[in-house]
Amino acid sequence: xxxxxxxxxxxxxxxxxxxxxxxxxxxxxxxxxxxxxxxxxxxxxxxxxxxxxxxxxxxxxxxxxxxxxxxxxxxxxxxxxxxxxxxxxxxxxxxxxxxxxxxxxxxxxxxxxxxxxxxxxxxxxxxxx
Amino acid sequence: xxxxxxxxxxxxxxxxxxxxxxxxxxxxxxxxxxxxxxxxxxxxxxxxxxxxxxxxxxxxxxxxxxxxxxxxxxxxxxxxxxxxxxxxxxxxxxxxxxxxxxxxxxxxxxxxxxxxxxxxxxxxxxxxxxxxxxxxxxxxxxxxxxxxxxxxxxxxxxxxxxxxxxxxxxxxxxxxxxxxxxxxxxxxxxxxxxxxxxxxxxxxxxxxxxxxxxxxxxxxxxxxxxxxxxxxxxxxxxxxxxxxxxxxxxxxxxxxxxxxxxxxxxxxxxxxxxxxxxxxxxxxxxxxxxxxxxxxxxxxxxxxxxxxxxxxxxxxxxxxxxxxxxxxxxxxxxxxxxxxxxxxxxxxxxxxxxxxxxxxxxxxxxxxxxxxxxxxxxxxxxxxxxxxxxxxxxxxxxxxxxxxxxxxxxxxxxxxxxxxxxxxxxxxxxxxxxxxxxxxxxxxxxxxxxxxxxxxxxxxxxxxxxxxxxxxxxxxxxxxxxxxxxxxxxxxxxxxxxxxxxxxxxxxxxxxxxxxxxxxxxxxxxxxxxxxxxxxxxxxxxxxxxxxxxxxxxxxxxxxxxxxxxxxxxxxxxxxxxxxxxxxxxxxxxxxxxxxxxxxxxxxxxxxxxxxxxxxxxxxxxxxxxxxxxxxxxxxxxxxxxxxxxxxxxxxxxxxxxxxxxxxxxxxxxxxxxxxxxxxxxxxxxxxxxxxxxxxxxxxxxxxxxxxxxxxxxxxxxxxxxxxxxxxxxxxxxxxxxxxxxxxx
Numbered sequence: 001x002x003x004x005x006x007x008x009x010x011x012x013x014x015x016x017x018x019x020x021x022x023x024x025x026x027x028x029x030x031x032x033x034x035x036x037x038x039x040x041x042x043x044x045x046x047x048x049x050x051x052x053x054x055x056x057x058x059x060x061x062x063x064x065x066x067x068x069x070x071x072x073x074x075x076x077x078x079x080x081x082x083x084x085x086x087x088x089x090x091x092x093x094x095x096x097x098x099x100x101x102x103x104x105x106x107x108x109x110x111x112x113x114x115x116x117x118x119x120x121x122x123x124x125x126x127x128x129x
Numbered sequence: 130x131x132x133x134x135x136x137x138x139x140x141x142x143x144x145x146x147x148x149x150x151x152x153x154x155x156x157x158x159x160x161x162x163x164x165x166x167x168x169x170x171x172x173x174x175x176x177x178x179x180x181x182x183x184x185x186x187x188x189x190x191x192x193x194x195x196x197x198x199x200x201x202x203x204x205x206x207x208x209x210x211x212x213x214x215x216x217x218x219x220x221x222x223x224x225x226x227x228x229x230x231x232x233x234x235x236x237x238x239x240x241x242x243x244x245x246x247x248x249x250x251x252x253x254x255x256x257x258x259x260x261x262x263x264x265x266x267x268x269x270x271x272x273x274x275x276x277x278x279x280x281x282x283x284x285x286x287x288x289x290x291x292x293x294x295x296x297x298x299x300x301x302x303x304x305x306x307x308x309x310x311x312x313x314x315x316x317x318x319x320x321x322x323x324x325x326x327x328x329x330x331x332x333x334x335x336x337x338x339x340x341x342x343x344x345x346x347x348x349x350x351x352x353x354x355x356x357x358x359x360x361x362x363x364x365x366x367x368x369x370x371x372x373x374x375x376x377x378x379x380x381x382x383x384x385x386x387x388x389x390x391x392x393x394x395x396x397x398x399x400x401x402x403x404x405x406x407x408x409x410x411x412x413x414x415x416x417x418x419x420x421x422x423x424x425x426x427x428x429x430x431x432x433x434x435x436x437x438x439x440x441x442x443x444x445x446x447x448x449x450x451x452x453x454x455x456x457x458x459x460x461x462x463x464x465x466x467x468x469x470x471x472x473x474x475x476x477x478x479x480x481x482x483x484x485x486x487x488x489x490x491x492x493x494x495x496x497x498x499x500x501x502x503x504x505x506x507x508x509x510x511x512x513x514x515x516x517x518x519x520x521x522x523x524x525x526x527x528x529x530x531x532x533x534x535x536x537x538x539x540x541x542x543x544x545x546x547x548x549x550x551x552x553x554x555x556x557x558x559x560x561x562x563x564x565x566x567x568x569x570x571x572x573x574x575x576x577x578x579x580x581x582x583x584x585x586x587x588x589x590x591x592x593x594x595x596x597x598x599x600x601x602x603x604x605x606x607x608x609x610x611x612x613x614x615x616x617x618x619x620x621x622x623x624x625x626x627x628x629x630x631x632x633x634x635x636x637x638x639x640x641x642x643x644x645x646x647x648x649x650x651x652x653x654x655x656x657x658x659x660x661x662x663x664x665x666x667x668x669x670x671x672x673x674x675x676x677x678x679x680x681x682x683x684x685x686x687x688x689x690x691x692x693x694x695x696x697x698x699x700x701x702x703x704x705x706x707x708x709x710x711x712x713x714x715x716x717x718x719x720x721x722x723x724x725x726x727x728x729x730x731x732x733x734x735x736x737x738x739x740x741x742x743x744x745x746x747x748x749x750x751x752x753x754x755x756x757x758x759x760x761x762x763x764x765x766x767x768x769x770x771x772x773x774x775x776x777x778x779x780x781x782x783x784x785x786x787x788x789x790x791x792x793x794x795x796x797x798x799x800x801x802x803x804x805x806x807x808x809x810x811x812x813x814x815x816x817x818x819x820x821x822x823x824x825x826x827x828x829x830x831x832x833x834x835x836x837x838x839x840x841x842x843x844x845x846x847x848x849x850x851x852x853x854x855x856x857x858x859x860x861x862x863x864x865x866x867x868x869x870x871x872x873x874x
Contacts, residue, residue, distance in 0.1 A: 030805055048848065049845075049848045049852060052845070052849045053852060056771075059770060059771055060767035060808075060810055061805065062797075064777060065774060065777060065778070093846075096813045096814075098839075098842060
């Protein structure tokens with residue numbers, strides 16, 4: 001099926017393309033494909049696991065981290081800034097970066113959850129320090 | 130501290146071995162102790178894998194354990210924990226040593242307990258757990274004073290080890306407070322708890338105690354003592370001693386710590402003043418023997434006094450069957466220290482200094498350090514740590530070095546340039562980027578204008594070596610720095626081999642392969658002569674890599690074998706510096722067609738790469754390139770590309786890496802032409818650091834606290850791990866990881 005025919009079938013929602021079997025992409029290079037998918041994910045608003053999977057696929061297809069982040073910049077005029085802002089921390093996590101320092105602090109590391117007491121320690125350090 | 134032999138290998142290893150042997154020797158039950166046979170029978174009949182004996186001090190926990198051990202027909206292992214074991218590596222080593230006697234499987238892995246960072250929970254703990262699980266004969270392990278090893282790392286390690294206790298065996302844990310991770314085992318019904326209620330004595334027990342102490346009392350008097358002490362065994366014992374000395378029963382009472390002090394003071398008052406002085410002064414020691422007591426008191430009669438105290442039954446616990454070493458009952462020792470502080474406070478630093486001097490002379494550096502710190506001689510402690518750090522690290526015991534640095538404190542490290550240099554290298558080699566950068570900055574701005582010419586030269590050489598290794602200013606600067614270091618490190622310096630290796634690396638960065646090869650060969654030879662494993666690992670690995678580039682595979686195989694042999698002999702698995710050796714060994718194995726062996730090397734190397742961060746950029750990039758080559762040969766382009774991406778992260782922070790940048794580019798272009806593969810992406814370094822915690826039941830928030838990241842980051846990383854391993858629960862993820870060689874061995 002050449003591209004013109006595929007477009008026509010899609011336009012009429014031809015049953016032969018309904019279940020998506022005939023739609024497996026075959027022309028785009030894997031790297032481009034992965035970046036395209038990432039853009040679509042930003043548009044529909046995915047969650048961390050999906051971003052993890054798609055970014056891993058992109059890197060596995062040879063995309064660099066610069067290219068992945070470039071996708072975010074590229075889609076802003078189309079999906080709107082709010083969607084990209086929502087996507088940014090998820091992409092960061094998927095790339096192995098901490099999104100922004102202290103973004104989700106439950107408490108400082110080492111702090112006790114509210115409402116608990118420290119375990120009682122025995123009096124008198126042996127060396128009297 | 131200028132007296133005493135300094136060389137670390139001039140230590141008396143037999144003494145530290147003797148002390149360690151004392152900690153794993155099963156103590157004989159105390160004659161005349163209150164019999165606890167019903168309690169022991171109940172615990173044995175229950176068959177619970179973990180028996181937790183939790184009670185405040187003085188309830189007779191150790192006595193209970195000793196009685197059980199004596200009557201047990203299964204093989205018995207014993208471990209007494211002390212303050213210096215409050216570190217997961219130390220605790221695992223102690224437990225492994227204790228169990229070596231009852232389980233040959235454990236004896237095999239005992240030497241593999243020394244590890245660092247993620248390897249502690251990722252390799253050592255599961256190794257010990259699986260060795261225990263494979264033990265053929267049921268055994269009982271007694272762990273006394275577990276409250277001394279209370280840090281988070283120790284608890285996590287213990288949780289993993291306890292999971293390996295097989296059916297028919299039991300572990301008895303005695304301590305002053307409950308272990309939190311046992312809550313989950315308790316819910317599953319695997320824990321039997323023995324508490325203070327079970328250990329209180331009744332009138333019959335009091336009668337036994339009084340009889341042993343040689344005191345007379347009527348039943349009514351015994352009943353009143355038991356009531357006033359609320360059954361607290363130590364209280365009853367102290368009352369017995371005082372009644373034996375003629376006190377009136379009705380005047381004594383109480384189970385309170387402070388009333389215990391009153392009773393102790395009364396007992397002490399009945400002793401001659403010289404003995405009181407002896408008791409107070411020797412309380413500064415964790416473990417006593419005649420020689421060390423003589424040193425601390427500057428006297429000669431310690432041997433006699435110890436024998437007197439032992440026969441009088443006064444709170445001395447023998448640590449070994451030869452009656453050479455003792456310790457005080459914990460409660461009594463705390464009282465004595467308080468008395469010492471009250472009565473002879475000015476003497477305390479001197480006592481600690483004398484103890485430190487003796488321990489240094491006998492090769493027990495860790496204890497000497499503790500005493501110096503207690504004496505307030507932080508600077509001397511820092512100098513001692515600086516001296517002993519390198520040899521300790523080269524034996525695979527970086528955890529000990531980390532502990533010393535933590536004990537000495539940042540301020541003392543800053544004030545002691547040799548120790549600051551050690552702290553920098555430790556952080557660099559463990560991949561702790563912020564720490565490394567911080568200490569590197571401290572070393573860089575150290576001003577040695579007041580020191581001797583020799584010290585100034587040593588400091589400048591060290592500063593330039595650090596600069597060369599961190600490679601922030603480009604290959605030419607690194608080359609100049611490395612050349613300076615090599616010129617100025619004398620042949621006997623323990624840093625010379627490292628300077629040579631840095632020179633080789635710098636030569637590679639500017640593209641001079643032959644000079645690099647010469648330098649690496651010299652580094653390796655120098656390191657072998659000095660006993661510095663690190664440079665052997667790195668030098669031989671780099672020589673192997675260069676040989677592979679030339680197509681000289683048999684030479685490469687030879688170098689790789691040398692490196693791996695050194696790694697295994699010195700137990701440096703999991704160190705970042707081991708990663709290149711493992712990666713080239715994988716490439717050699719692939720060339721020989723041995724895919725299985727290659728995959729094992731690759732799994733080990735992928736784990737070790739976690740510590741190769743951007744602070745040692747040459748190492749970080751070279752190791753990942755070697756790994757990527759190997760994965761490409763295996764047909765796994767996905768993993769190779771992910772590794773290349775990791776090098777991009779390194780290059781982002783250290784862009785000036787000369788020829789290495791070109792190498793990465795060339796390799797990336799080559800990969801474009803390789804056919805795509807379907808493999809799952811590899812676990813990232815952050816995920817590898819988190820993976821061992823999936824063996825525990827810690828919540829995401831608790832794991833986050835240990836790793837210093839937010840709970841959400843942990844959640845997201847855990848989901849990512851599950852995805853890559855194809856698991857939906859922790860158990861499945863751990864099983865899969867063990868299959869792939871990412872956990873355990």
